[in-house]
Amino acid sequence: MKKILITGGAGFIGSHVVRLFVNKYPDYQVVNLDKLTYAGNLANLKDIENKSNYTFVKGDIVDAAFISDLFATHKFDAVIHLAAESHVDRSISNPLEFVMTNVIGTVNLLNAAKANWTAAPNNRFYHVSTDEVYGTLGETGMFTETTAYDPHSPYSASKASSDHFVRAYHDTYGMDVVISNCSNNYGSYHFPEKLIPLSIYNIKNNKSIPIYGKGENVRDWLFVEDHARAIDVIFHNAKTGTTYNIGGHNEWTNIDLIRLLCKIMDKKLNRAQGESAKLITFVKDRAGHDLRYAIDSTKLQKELGWTPSLQFEEGLEKTVEWYLQNEEWLNNVTSGDYKKYYEQQYTKR
Numbered sequence: 570m571k572k573i574l575i576t577g578g579a580g581f582i583g584s585h586v587v588r589l590f591v592n593k594y595p596d597y598q599v600v601n602l603d604k605l606t607y608a609g610n611l612a613n614l615k616d617i618e619n620k621s622n623y624t625f626v627k628g629d630i631v632d633a634a635f636i637s638d639l640f641a642t643h644k645f646d647a648v649i650h651l652a653a654e655s656h657v658d659r660s661i662s663n664p665l666e667f668v669m670t671n672v673i674g675t676v677n678l679l680n681a682a683k684a685n686w687t688a689a690p691n692n693r694f695y696h697v698s699t700d701e702v703y704g705t706l707g708e709t710g711m712f713t714e715t716t717a718y719d720p721h722s723p724y725s726a727s728k729a730s731s732d733h734f735v736r737a738y739h740d741t742y743g744m745d746v747v748i749s750n751c752s753n754n755y756g757s758y759h760f761p762e763k764l765i766p767l768s769i770y771n772i773k774n775n776k777s778i779p780i781y782g783k784g785e786n787v788r789d790w791l792f793v794e795d796h797a798r799a800i801d802v803i804f805h806n807a808k809t810g811t812t813y814n815i816g817g818h819n820e821w822t823n824i825d826l827i828r829l830l831c832k833i834m835d836k837k838l839n840r841a842q843g844e845s846a847k848l849i850t851f852v853k854d855r856a857g858h859d860l861r862y863a864i865d866s867t868k869l870q871k872e873l874g875w876t877p878s879l880q881f882e883e884g885l886e887k888t889v890e891w892y893l894q895n896e897e898w899l900n901n902v903t904s905g906d907y908k909k910y911y912e913q914q915y916t917k918r
């Protein structure tokens with residue numbers, strides 16, 4: 570029996586982690602704590618919401634008193650922390666919100682864990698982080714676990730800060746912590762503000778696909794269910810105080826990725842080949858846009874035996890199919906404020 574607090578479980582990656590833990594570990598009690606911001610959606614968990622080992626709590630990790638009460642009530646054995654503001658573009662327009670949730674929220678959780686776990690040495694705090702803390706690569710090389718932190722965006726600066734706090738609680742107070750830094754995820758339940766789901770949504774609706782700059786920036790894409798599996802493996806097997814990089818060895822320039830996506834969309838929507846690619850529109854570049862991310866996940870593969878399960882083309886096709894079959898989900902998350910935000914977002918070059 571274990572009682573695990575998963576934060577941010579109504580978001581994209583969090584919902585996959587919650588689903589995996591609830592289904593795979595019927596003996597664990599999973600408590601999903603989420604503020605339900607624009608990015609959090611309980612519809613992401615419809616299939617498991619009635620399971621007896623699952624509980625949802627709505628709340629804000631920035632509220633220290635609330636977090637302290639929650640820990641006192643539930644006596645968690647472990648935390649898997651995913652709650653965050655996660656979109657780089659939003660961090661450029663509103664950095665403070667990222668400091669509040671990603672830094673202050675993480676420290677609130679660490680403090681509550683520290684206060685409740687002093688008597689029990691084996692309570693694990695797992696912090697889910699990003700490869701963006703390492704900054705940007707040039708044409709060659711890869712991020713390893715020993716690459717120095719060099720964040721550039723307010724988002725990555727806030728995640729780097731939270732990673733440092735988590736390590737500090739290990740080094741200073743002896744807390745059992747683990748951290749993983751993962752590359753860009755894609756798959757179902759991804760909010761359509763990020764490149765892949767936004768492009769699927771726009772292609773479906775015959776809207777332009779905004780490509781920042783020349784589309785030459787490189788990201789290393791991993792199927793979200795492979796990330797959730799890696800979190801499971803690391804949570805159960807990593808030594809205390811360790812860090813693992815998670816990635817799919819799957820680098821794509823944005824423009825090549827979008828061309829591939831356009832081909833898949835033409836096929837799935839029965840459009841003539843080349844039709845969707847006509848929607849590609851180059852727009853003003855993102856400020857401070859990191860050129861290239863690439864993750865070396867050899868440590869995770871060698872030490873814990875994890876490997877990605879899907880080829881990118883297969884994963885992307887599955888993802889497109891999911892979005893086309895889940896029109897109601899897509900319509901719901903793109904109603905309300907969504908339209909206003911996106912109409913203001915882009916300037917054509």
Ligand code: NAD
Pocket residue numbers: 576577578579580581582583602603604605606607608609610628629630631650651652653654655656670674697698699700728750751752753754755760
């Ligand atoms: P997301 O934006 O889809 O979901 C974040 C969730 O956190 C939402 O459900 C939201 O409601 C919740 N949340 C936000 N602020 C909160 C607060 N103050 N209190 C409680 N809940 C709050 O994000 P995601 O893409 O699923 O990312 C999850 C985690 O994984 C983040 O920590 C992110 O930094 C990290 N990560 C993401 C990626 C990626 O490609 N998306 C890659 C590596 C790491």
Ligand code: TYD
Pocket residue numbers: 656657658753762763764765767779780781784786787788823855
């Ligand atoms: P994104 O999905 O926002 O993830 P991240 O910034 O965390 O890597 O962006 C992925 C890449 O796609 C990044 O290089 C920025 C670029 N991009 C576009 O070209 N157009 C868009 O509309 C978005 C959202 C991103």
